[in-house]
Amino acid sequence: MNKEEQVKLIGLWGSPFSKRVEMVLKLKGIPYEYIEEDVYVKKSPLLLKYNPIHKKVPVLVHGGRSIAESLVIVEYIEDTWKTSHPILPQYPYERSMARFWAKYVDDKVMLAVWKACWGPESEREKEVKEAYEGLRCLENELGDKQFFGGETIGFVDIAADFIGYWLGIVQEASGVTFMTADKFPKLQRWSEDFVGNDIIKEVLPPKQKLVALFKAQFGNAASS
């Protein structure tokens, strides 16, 4: 791989958005240099150079050109390295469904879970309901498939990494519970398969380090 093709990822160890990109790079076997952005100190000149609009991770740099927004990056990786471990389905309709559900996870479920845990107290009850509703729709969509992508990890699985791994951690740190195995047995089983995948496992940050981070940063909602 020559210099023009070098792939760099500016990321953050605890971010489900950064991890989406790492997962896809690893699933496709694309070599890359990982650069940790220490957001708790000061935004680095590198981040400001490569993502001047949002100044946020993750940022992918490929051949000197940068891309921001995790799902936009994932689509770029898919477009550029199509053949190894396809992330999106082959046919337009199935591809549109994957995009729909990925957006649903981002706009509806993650946001509701976050607000239910750490949003304004007056809105928590409403957000808990929203989160339930979102998880219920995902449970239905998953059905009896092993992964949202079918037999292999795909776009929606990657987008839903927060549900598969962070949700348990967020529940532990905040004291708010959404997902229990009896309420969402299919999502629970999926979550175990997802986290148990060798490549995904390698990418995920240590659970206790994340619990400690969230507790320190946001506190326990139940005791606030």
Add this chain to the structure above:
Amino acid sequence: MNKEEQVKLIGLWGSPFSKRVEMVLKLKGIPYEYIEEDVYVKKSPLLLKYNPIHKKVPVLVHGGRSIAESLVIVEYIEDTWKTSHPILPQYPYERSMARFWAKYVDDKVMLAVWKACWGPESEREKEVKEAYEGLRCLENELGDKQFFGGETIGFVDIAADFIGYWLGIVQEASGVTFMTADKFPKLQRWSEDFVGNDIIKEVLPPKQKLVALFKAQFGNAASS
């Protein structure tokens, strides 16, 4: 075109999201049946059947299968009818930039404009700043190109139809002003070219009907 290939669009005459889909269908010359959803009465059984998750327009039905979310629909149309008037650039990097800016319009600019006009009064000042910042970034991104898509109308132009047409209407109805020709001369020129395009013009709803709708629904912010 046989029945399996029939294209139907469930839309709303005043919605910039619905209009995105109509614009792309017309730019590509795809025949379709338009079904107006009267949201002011009651959500139709057709809408509830085809978009049970969000229960919102626009919904595209193609060969009996439905797709929701305007930009997901636009990507589906592009994937299915690639050759006539391509909406997305050919190369992965340029395609990722189009997706980035379309998302930027959705997540940052439209939301800020809307909240600045009709959000909680305490947040209006902050949102006006956000909206300015968003428009400034779009002005830079446009640069000296005729359209965001270059010489022809593309994905970002379609996504930004709200900025190109509705923004003036929202300003008139709410009494809040963001975009003036002297502050954003490039966006202003783009907006005229966009709205002046024969196909776009044909799709846009009458200005005074929209002003009346917004005034009746949301009122004038300056006098609230």
